[in-house]
Amino acid sequence: MVELRAMMLSDLRRRIPALRTRHEDIVQEALADLADRIGDGGEGIPSSWALPEEPSDPEDRAHLARLARTILRRRVADLFRARVRGRADEPIEHEPEAIVSREQATDRAMQTAELLRHTAEAMNELSANDREALLLAAERDGERVEGRMPDKDRQRLSRARSRLITIVRARLGDSPLIELLETE
Secondary structure (H helix, E strand, O other), rough: OHHHHHHHHHHHHHHHHOOOOOOHHHHHHHHHHHHHHHHHOOOOOHHHHHOOOOOOOHHHHHHHHHHHHHHHHHHHHHHHHHHHHOOOOOOOOOOOOOOOOOHHHHHHHHHHHHHHHHHHHHHHHHHHHHHHHHHHHHHHHHHHOOOOOOHHHHHHHHHHHHHHHHHHHHOOOOOOOOHHHHHH
16 A cells, blocks of 8 residues: 555645645555545455555556556546635635646757757857856846846847857758747
């Protein structure tokens, strides 16, 4: 059960981080439902699941994990259904604007990493003056310096950013990453 609990928490953290305050409760409900299902000993429940130790057969372990994930998904669906009907016991703090699948999130992360790699390579093609302007602006943003940047520095930064974007666009060509560059 310890491994199943860890697996379920990992799934929830990865798929619905907006519900992090409810993860423990959802997992506990799912584990209780799983224990009830095993206790009932219904059809399709291997006898090895009723033993105190972990099932030795890899197929039984895989089946148990699949059943646990199915029950977890159903508990999450129940929570969302209750929320839609207005009967949720506590509000969700930060609802995601859109719940994306794991594959979409992974694709986006890989695309962002690829765009970052192209940007880092493009930085090497800039002049020392342009790199300095971009790095100073990054430090300034990181420190949240009060006051307005002098016009001369803002103009220098704007030109350096334009040059960087031009180089990155040239490197990307007609790559689908160009869309990501436009949205960032």
